[in-house]
Amino acid sequence: MAKLYIEDSKHSKTLQPKEETVNFLLNYSKALSVIHCNKMKFEALLN
Amino acid sequence: MIMKKELITDAVLVSNYIKGDESALSVLIKRHKQKIYSFIYSKVFDRDVTEDVFQDTFIKVIRTLKLGKYNEEGKFLPWVMRIAHNLVIDHFRKNNRMPKFDNGHEFNIFSVISDSSLNAEKILIKNQVEADVKRLIEELPEDQKQVLVMRMYNDMSFKEISENTGVSINTALGRMRYALINLRKVIDKHNIVLTN
Numbered sequence: 001m002a003k004l005y006i007e008d009s010k011h012s013k014t015l016q017p018k019e020e021t022v023n024f025l026l027n028y029s030k031a032l033s034v035i036h037c038n039k040m041k042f043e044a045l046l047n
Numbered sequence: 048m049i050m051k052k053e054l055i056t057d058a059v060l061v062s063n064y065i066k067g068d069e070s071a072l073s074v075l076i077k078r079h080k081q082k083i084y085s086f087i088y089s090k091v092f093d094r095d096v097t098e099d100v101f102q103d104t105f106i107k108v109i110r111t112l113k114l115g116k117y118n119e120e121g122k123f124l125p126w127v128m129r130i131a132h133n134l135v136i137d138h139f140r141k142n143n144r145m146p147k148f149d150n151g152h153e154f155n156i157f158s159v160i161s162d163s164s165l166n167a168e169k170i171l172i173k174n175q176v177e178a179d180v181k182r183l184i185e186e187l188p189e190d191q192k193q194v195l196v197m198r199m200y201n202d203m204s205f206k207e208i209s210e211n212t213g214v215s216i217n218t219a220l221g222r223m224r225y226a227l228i229n230l231r232k233v234i235d236k237h238n239i240v241l242t243n
Contacts, residue, residue: 015088016081017101025105029072034113041114 057123065112076105079124083131090135100138104131176241183230183239191226194219 064071
């Protein structure tokens with residue numbers, strides 16, 4: 001029988017970002033605040 | 048709880064996030080991370096670069112949403128994909144090169160193809176080594192030098208050498224052996240490096 005040269009689904013499941021990347025983004029989002037001041041917007045990163 | 052969150056549309060989650068619900072972002076990332084990550088990977092073929100572009104994509108998403116610059120008319124995922132696509136283009140512009148083969152874990156393209164031709168430096172070294180070997184051969188006793196030159200440079204068999212020099216095959220073999228031993232001795236004595 002002919003071999004099927006296809007990627008197994010296991011491989012495609014691993015194609016996702018690392019846990020720490022996602023955590024970094026969530027923490028970045030929590031730390032970032034936008035300050036509105038006289039029609040101007042300022043970004044502030046608070047850790 | 049998870050089931051409930053799946054039912055909430057992207058538009059509602061984005062709206063909640065803009066209002067300050069940080070958990071909405073977590074749901075959005077979890078929902079779309081594989082699609083976005085795979086999309087980036089399909090362009091750059093490199094895990095580390097994909098991770099960087101993925102991170103930069105969401106940093107841009109977070110900043111745009113928090114600054115209130117997000118246009119709600121568009122759909123969330125196509126918008127994020129467009130940001131990722133632009134960042135991939137930026138990446139290639141910065142590196143000024145086309146996507147290359149992933150020399151990662153399973154398969155290395157250079158184990159199959161290689162450049163066997165010598166570069167300019169290697170040609171110089173090769174010529175130098177060959178010139179050094181010739182000078183060393185000149186130092187050998189005449190009978191050994193004769194056999195070695197016939198064998199190695201003229202590619203003659205020991206039978207032909209024996210016929211040309213008028214000595215037995217065994218004598219020719221012996222002279223060849225001593226020629227090599229003497230060459231090695233001189234090379235060792237003077238610490239000559241004959242490698243390319």
